[in-house]
Amino acid sequence: MPRKSKKKNNISESIETIPVSLDKTIYFIPENVPSGQRIxxxxxxxxxxxxxxxxxxxxxxxxxxxxxxxxxxxxxHYIYHWAKIFNPKIQELYTTHFPSKPSGSNQVA
Known part of the structure; x- marks a missing residue:
């Protein structure tokens, strides 16, 4: 696993970069999302x-x-709480740039 180190006020911090596979990623879309905004x-x-x-x-x-x-x-919060039980190192990402279906025929997702 690659590691990065940085110094801040003469204190060394270690930041681990954890590789994430798309096969190991869940995309959560609540049921109230319109179908045009689905992934x-x-x-x-x-x-x-x-x-x-x-x-x-x-x-x-x-x-x-x-x-x-x-x-x-x-x-x-509820989903993330339960996910941590299955995998304590799970990452949570909340994004405003959620990938959606292309609306036009020449648009690439």
Missing amino acids: FCAAKNICYNFDDVINCLEHGTIDKIVFHPLTSHSTR
Whole structure:
């Protein structure tokens, strides 16, 4: 695993870069998201509710969960809490640039 070190006020900090596979990433899209904002269909491990997330966690090693911007704070916190039980080193990502389906025929996702 690659490591980076940086010094701040003569104190050395170590930051670990953890490689993440797309096969080990969950994309959580709450059910209230309009279908036009749904993730590009080529992505794997798309979850729309808590049961989907638990199923992915039980049947594979998941390293990261990417939350759709419309996911509520309480839902995000609840899912992340349970995900940490399956993998204590799991990463949580909340992004406003969530990948979605292309709207035009020449648009690339």
